[in-house]
Amino acid sequence: MGLEGKTFALGTHSVSGNEHNYLFRNEGEHFVPRGWVEGLASKHDGRGWVPADFDRDGDLDVFLVNNNGPWQYFENRLPARSWLTVNLQGRGANTFGVGARITVEVAGATQVREIHLGSGYLSSPPPEAHFGLGDAEAVDRIVVRWPDGQTQRLEDVKACQVLTLRHPSNER
Secondary structure (H helix, E strand, O other): OOOOOOOOOOOOOOOOOOOOOOOEEEOOOOEEEOHHHHOOOOOOEEEEEEEEOOOOOOOOEEEEEEEOOOOEEEOOOOOOOEEEEEEEEOOOOOOOOOOOEEEEEEOOEEEEEEOOOOOEOOEOOOOEEEEEEEOOOEEEEEEEEOOOOOEEEEEEEEOOEEEEEEOHHHHO
C-alpha cells in the first residue's frame, strides 16, 4: 500500500481553524466569560499570549500573538492595587531559578507561583512571579523553595516592589 499526498487549501486559517481569543474571570464557583467586556477578546486567530507587567506599574498587561494577524498589546488601566513581583537569581546554569516554588502569605491568604519557561505555544511569560495583594501594604511571609531543595524565608516584606532574591549559595 503506497502513500498518496494530499494538500489542503486553508487560506489564512490554521489547520485547527480560526481560534478566537477568550478571557474568563474566576467568580469562585465558576468562570464567567469577560473578554469582550474587558476589551481583550478579538476575532483574530489567537496562538500565544504573555501576561506580564510590561510597563512596571504593578498590574499585568497582555501581549497576544495571532496567526496571520497583528500582534496585540493590551495595557491594564484598572486602578492601581498592591502587588509584588519576585525575580530569582539561581545558581550555575539555572540563572532564573526555573523550577523554584514561591509562596506568599498576606492577610491570611496564600498564593503560590512556580518559575517556568515555555508555558505556551509561541509564547512564554517572563521568568518572574507576580502577586496581586489587594490593599495590603506588606507581605507577611515569602518562602522560596529552590529546585535543589534549599528553602529561603523572608518576613514583613514591603509591597509594591520588584524584589530580587538570590539563591542562598550566591549570598556567600
